[in-house]
Amino acid sequence: MSPHADPLHHKRVWWKEATFYQIYPASFKDSNGDGWGDIPGILQKIDYIASIGVDVVWLSPMFDSPQIDMGYDVSDYEAVYAPYGCVEDVEKLIEACHKNHMKLILDLVINHTSDQHAWFKESRGSKDNPKRDWYFWRPARYDKQGNRMPPTNYRSYFAGGTWTWDEHTQEYYLHLYDTTQPDLNWENEDCRQAIYNSAMRFWLDKGIDGFRIDTVNKYSKVLPLIDAPVTDPTNDIQPAAQMWCNGPRIHEFIKEINRDVLSKYRTYDGQPVVTVGELSLCSDAESVIPYVSALEKELDMVFQFDITHLGQGPPGCNDKYDFAEWKLPEMKRIVEKWQCFIEGTDAWTTVFNENHDNGRSISRYANDAPEWREKSAKMLAIWLIGQTGSLFLYQGQEIGMINIPKEWGMEEYKDVESQNYWAEAVRLAEDGTDPTRKERIGYGLQLMARDHSRLPFQWDGSINGGFSTGKPWMRAHDNYKSINAASQEKDADSVLSFYKRMLRLRKEHKDIFVYGTFELLDPDNLNTFVFRKRYQEKTALVVLNFTTTPQLMSGTEEMKLLVSSQSKKIPGTLQPFEGRIYINYEV
Incomplete structure (x- = not known):
């Protein structure tokens, strides 16, 4: 499509023009001093959220969970993690958002559960349990010396293998992420129906307005499960995303979600509910469009992560945090690619540069030194609001929060992925396999680790940045006295005031910007x-x-x-x- 063509072929829908605001509940606002952010804390700050000018709140997982992977290991879809509150608190949040003319979407984590979920406990109970086939169980292999080996050679996203041995039933179970996050078997129809009822209808019936769908293209595995090609001869486990990303039944499954569940619901003001999928490892437009074409009736839009992965190795590979220097033309080409891929189609795109899985945008793409931080934040705001698509902001981005100080030790990094990659780097450096690995991975984590975005929100200049009166689950940034929402709300030239102005401009000129x-x-x-x-x-x-x-x-x-x-x-x-x-x- 020519740049001069009329883009009216993009049907106008509410979520295309919306600005979404992601809240990471553990780190937003603690209402009771236990060090964990909670839903009552979000309710205390609902006026602040509405004042930014956002249209939708996206709440990261608040379901009951052992919190090995910060709630992305769900043990009960129909309950709330107790430190966050209870189901009634979520109902109050739904009501508060709607009263403030904002919608609320939840994080839908349905590729895997926690190993503490009742479904998995039943599944591992015996080989003939009715829920055995709700997960992927496989017998061991054995080498020529009779040593037990996993069923395949896959490397997980969190370093290490994807198979864990279960002594009770003498088989392995599959997990693409942590050992405590067994993958659900979407091939089993009873399993799918249970997911739809427990994880989706339960909350849609309470009035939520849609979902951000986690790991949306990993539900269909390539069966039978066989070894991945050896691309890393130095390792027993191999990157294997091609064995589970964009599998043979993935579009069938997503169409079923939309047809049987989502299409039956409306938002509080009568609009279609919204879906945005986390779509990894789809590097070309041709592979993305089937997921987001309006005609296909699958997802409304997806996150494509080239921009946040700039400088990283591929996810699931051992060099993910081995930082590679990049130049501005690389960033431009990425933006161009995902801005232009929808032209001449009925597909849609997203605009973002921060979320809970990446370093802060100022530290990643601009300059977080004190003399440049505020200027960088405002420049990046203009970069975002000028782009076509649905806009997503992450908590703290609107006040210019930055990465963990480089002086902090690795003990301050709490994320399971960071810990695993760091432990692997230490081991490979100390045994002589890769002598400089500690230095390289340490640098990469300082820039790109998931921990950076999870530091407590900086509300004011009081202890812990006003996040909690108790000891926070993660240490508050050292700069909370100079970077906080309270001081910026009073300053017409602050980053926060600038973001508010930019979001108003985006709405005023939505024809050209959206x-x-x-x-x-x-x-x-x-x-x-x-x-x-x-x-x-x-x-x-x-x-x-x-x-x-x-x-x-x-x-x-x-x-x-x-x-x-x-x-x-x-x-x-x-x-x-x-x-x-x-x-x-x-x-």
């Missing part, structure tokens, strides 16, 4: 990121300086400046980490 076509300009420039947006006769130009030095710019002479991220503006020159948007029509 629905406009994207054109990348000057793709090989190492310092500036420039793109043009078009909608019918309207044109906008977004210019961004990703460096600490001034950069010349041109092509804006006949256009009107809509917004700059800095108060001091020099004609023809972008200040360090300055972003601007120009338009060519009357506001």
Whole structure:
């Protein structure tokens, strides 16, 4: 589709124009001093959330869980983890969001459960238990010396293998993630129906407005389960995502979810409920469109993670946190790819650069030094609001929170993935297999670990940033006195005030920012990121300086400046980490 074409083929639906705000409950607000954020704490801050200008709250897993993987190991879909509150608290949150004209979506974690879930306890009870086939159980293999071996050679996402031996029934069970997260067998129809009733209808009946769907393209495994090709000769376990991503029945399963469950429900104001899927390892548009084409009736949109994986090795590989330096043209190509793939289609896209699984965007893509942090935050806000698609923000992004200080030791990193990768790095360095691995993986974790986004929200300058009066489950950032919501709410020039302004601008000019076509300009420039947006006769130009030095710019002479991220503006020159948007029509 030409950049000049009319993009009205994208049907207007509420969730396309919405801004979503992700809340990580453990780290948002603790109401009772036990060190854990909770749902009553979210309720205390509902006015703050609404004041940002967001339309939808996405609540990360709050279900009952042993918390090995921070709630992505669900032990009961119909109960709430006690430190977070109870089901009634979630009902109150649904009501509070709706009263404030916001919708609420939950995280749907249905590729796996906790090993403490009643279903798995039954499944491991005996080989002839009716729920045995709800998970993947396989007998051992044996080498020539008679040593017991796992059924396949797959490497898990959290380092280590994907099979754990069960002494009671003398078989292995499959888990793509932690050993305590056994994978559900979607081939079993009874299992699927139980998922739909317990994980989905239970909450939809209470009035939630949709789901963010975890690991959405991993439900269909390639059967029979056989060894993956050896791509790492130094290791007994091999990256094997091709054995479970985008499997042969995946589209059938997702269509069933939509047809049998989601299509039967509406939001509180009568709109279709929304779904956004976590879609990993789909590197080309052709593989993504079947999931999000409106005609296919599967998902409304998905997260495609090229942007947050910039500098990482592939997920599930042993070099995920072995950081690779990148240049700005790489980022531009990623943005261009996922902005343009929907053109001429009935598919839709998402816009984001932070979530609970990645480092903070200022630290990742710009500069978190004190003299540049605020400028970087505002420039990145312009980068986001100028892009087409549904916009997702992560808690703390709107006040410019940054990564864990580099002076902190690895003991402050609590995430199971970080711990596993670090332990592996220590072992391989100390046994001489990879002598520099500790240094390299340590650096990668300092930049990209999931822990960074999970530090407590910085509400004010009081102890623990106002997150908790008790000892927080994760240490509060050292900079909470200088970076917090309370001080920024009073400051018209703060990052928070700027985000509020940008979200209003995005709504005022939704034709061009939400629905406009994207054109990348000057793709090989190492310092500036420039793109043009078009909608019918309207044109906008977004210019961004990703460096600490001034950069010349041109092509804006006949256009009107809509917004700059800095108060001091020099004609023809972008200040360090300055972003601007120009338009060519009357506001």
